[in-house]
Amino acid sequence: MSFAREKVINLRLQKETGNQALSGDIPMVLIYPAHYGVGMASCGFLHLHSRINSLKTYRCERAFWPDYLRKFKFGKNVAFPVRSYESLTPINSFPLVGASLSWEYELAQLLSMLISSGIEPVAAKRDENAPLLIAGGVLSRIAPFSLAPFFDLVFPVDNEDAFIDFLETYPELHGKKEILQWASRRHNDVWAPLLDNKPPPTSFYPRNSPAITAISTPAAQFGKRILVETVKGCSRNCGFCVMSRRATGKKMEAIPAEKIFAALQPLPKAVGLVGPAVSDHPQIKEILRYLTANKVDTSLSSLRADRLDQEFVELLAHSGYKTLTIAADGSSQRIRNLISKGIFAKHLIKATKLAKQFSINRIKLFQMVVLPNETAEDLEELCELGKELSSILPLVMTISPFVPKPATPLENSTFSSKKEIKQKLKYIQKELRGKVEIKPVSWKAAAFEYYLDTTKEKGALLLLQALKENWSFAQLLRMMMNL
Numbered sequence: 001m002s003f004a005r006e007k008v009i010n011l012r013l014q015k016e017t018g019n020q021a022l023s024g025d026i027p028m029v030l031i032y033p034a035h036y037g038v039g040m041a042s043c044g045f046l047h048l049h050s051r052i053n054s055l056k057t058y059r060c061e062r063a064f065w066p067d068y069l070r071k072f073k074f075g076k077n078v079a080f081p082v083r084s085y086e087s088l089t090p091i092n093s094f095p096l097v098g099a100s101l102s103w104e105y106e107l108a109q110l111l112s113m114l115i116s117s118g119i120e121p122v123a124a125k126r127d128e129n130a131p132l133l134i135a136g137g138v139l140s141r142i143a144p145f146s147l148a149p150f151f152d153l154v155f156p157v158d159n160e161d162a163f164i165d166f167l168e169t170y171p172e173l174h175g176k177k178e179i180l181q182w183a184s185r186r187h188n189d190v191w192a193p194l195l196d197n198k199p200p201p202t203s204f205y206p207r208n209s210p211a212i213t214a215i216s217t218p219a220a221q222f223g224k225r226i227l228v229e230t231v232k233g234c235s236r237n238c239g240f241c242v243m244s245r246r247a248t249g250k251k252m253e254a255i256p257a258e259k260i261f262a263a264l265q266p267l268p269k270a271v272g273l274v275g276p277a278v279s280d281h282p283q284i285k286e287i288l289r290y291l292t293a294n295k296v297d298t299s300l301s302s303l304r305a306d307r308l309d310q311e312f313v314e315l316l317a318h319s320g321y322k323t324l325t326i327a328a329d330g331s332s333q334r335i336r337n338l339i340s341k342g343i344f345a346k347h348l349i350k351a352t353k354l355a356k357q358f359s360i361n362r363i364k365l366f367q368m369v370v371l372p373n374e375t376a377e378d379l380e381e382l383c384e385l386g387k388e389l390s391s392i393l394p395l396v397m398t399i400s401p402f403v404p405k406p407a408t409p410l411e412n413s414t415f416s417s418k419k420e421i422k423q424k425l426k427y428i429q430k431e432l433r434g435k436v437e438i439k440p441v442s443w444k445a446a447a448f449e450y451y452l453d454t455t456k457e458k459g460a461l462l463l464l465q466a467l468k469e470n471w472s473f474a475q476l477l478r479m480m481m482n483l
């Protein structure tokens with residue numbers, strides 16, 4: 001490993017606080033296959049890392065996409081082994097390799113890391129001496145079949161206790177055959193794709209205390225914050241959302257405020273309250289009042305505009321908010337009603353006015369285009385709304401192509417063509433030029449999600465071929481579209 005790369009990792013480790021001393025005998029690496037700053041902003045990943053090390057039998061290290069080299073890019077493989085942060089050990093030297101995957105692109109990054117590190121990505125081709133590959137994270141629920149060709153074990157997101165049970169049993173299991181048999185007996189908790197053809201159902205598993213991060217670093221995406229799980233799942237039914245009640249079959253579970261306060265002692269300087277719909281927590285204002293009274297800089301991972309009243313926005317302003325991020329998602333009221341978003345223009349306007357009243361500097365609005373049956377009139381309404389909001393406060397609009405997601409009511413909707421997206425974006429940009437800063441999300445990234453989810457194992461194996469043979473992103477998408 002070159003001295004320069006070693007230096008970057010060491011510098012990053014020096015800036016971290018809260019690291020545990022690693023004392024266990026069984027080596028393991030937990031991979032977050034994205035930029036270090038993204039992985040270090042994942043509450044689930046960091047919580048699991050410290051929970052494994054608390055077992056005292058494991059020495060669990062971390063690895064990330066080697067961003068100190070360059071960004072991940074199709075057609076450009078990394079040509080040497082990726083190493084863990086804690087001991088700079090190549091990841092192929094660990095008998096257990098866990099990966100936390102939140103979205104489809106991270107599977108591409110992970111496979112690229114495995115290839116460059118000499119780990120056979122296809123589970124059926126790995127021999128007894130190769131590492132055991134284990135997946136978890138939200139992608140294990142959204143697209144389990146895309147993970148199936150590569151992983152020995154897939155743990156559904158949120159079933160952390162089953163994973164800990166596995167780690168406690170692992171020293172007694174001899175060889176992969178016994179490991180897969182153990183998983184087969186626990187088929188409600190874990191999936192061994194080599195033995196079973198169906199992943200377990202979604203479950204949320206109650207915890208005695210919320211997931212919380214031990215390590216923090218200023219290099220994390222949201223800065224040096226302690227992240228604490230505030231809600232699991234969501235009781236709303238937005239038709240496009242993989243976290244909705246319809247998609248998970250579960251209502252939101254709110255972690256009681258007193259458990260959150262207890263987990264945060266001694267209070268840190270900055271906290272991130274995380275979960276799919278944090279502002280729906282029934283005690284959210286009580287939590288914010290407590291944290292602001294104690295001068296804790298606080299951020300929420302998601303805010304619904306219909307929850308924002310005067311007191312809520314004032315608390316956010318006192319918590320250090322400079323930008324208020326909200327989502328309209330549907331381009332018009334007609335579309336928002338069709339997707340059961342439950343947000344009206346009046347909520348967005350009121351939230352923006354309140355933000356101005358409490359000296360928040362700008363609004364960031366998440367928006368999707370090309371939802372089913374969207375017309376030119378719907379886009380006109382979106383542009384009118386953009387003009388109205390930007391007349392109150394500076395507005396940044398992030399516009400993503402709608403991706404029909406598995407298990408949602410809109411899963412069988414058509415995914416739009418590149419041409420249609422381009423035309424719609426061009427119209428919005430022209431209408432809002434000089435008034436709203438538009439940040440479009442690329443069609444390619446959305447298309448990759450869609451085609452990987454829908455082509456399942458076949459698409460996943462094509463992705464692997466693309467990475468091995470250095471195909472361009474465009475070439476991979478063309479091939480996926482023809483599957």
Ligand code: SF4
Pocket residue numbers: 234235236237238241242243244245276277304
């Ligand atoms: S978009 Fe937000 S509010 Fe709607 S279902 Fe998803 S997490 Fe819940």
